[in-house]
Amino acid sequence: MREIQIKMAADGDLHTEELAKYARGDAATDLKKSVLRNESMGIKFTGRPEMKPQVTAVNTEGKTATVTDCFDATSWKPVYKDSGKSSSSPSSA
Structure with a gap:
């Protein structure tokens, strides 16, 4: 997804x-x-986030697994489509 x-x-x-x-x-x-x-x-996102999903637990009796994911959006930036300039506020950049 x-x-x-x-x-x-x-x-x-x-x-x-x-x-x-x-x-x-x-x-x-x-x-x-x-x-x-x-x-x-007029905003789009450039770049892409980094994701590192890992299975951290498996329960074979309950047939379930736990997945932990580190979602790093450092390289995934909102920009204005027309200018390509950042749409992030200075405090969130």
Whole structure:
């Protein structure tokens, strides 16, 4: 699902059919709202975040696993589409 989120943030397209493969309900609605809000402000994201998911526990009896992920957005920046300039406030850059 993260890959579709990154794609949506980069190009401003909702990718509705592709998104439906990974998210429904509130998760899909929240992603769409975020894309539409950014689009209305002329913002897109450049670069990409770093992700390092790892299985940290497995329960074979309960057939479950715990996954921990470090999500680093340092290289994933919001910019104005027209100018390419950062849309981050100085305190959040």
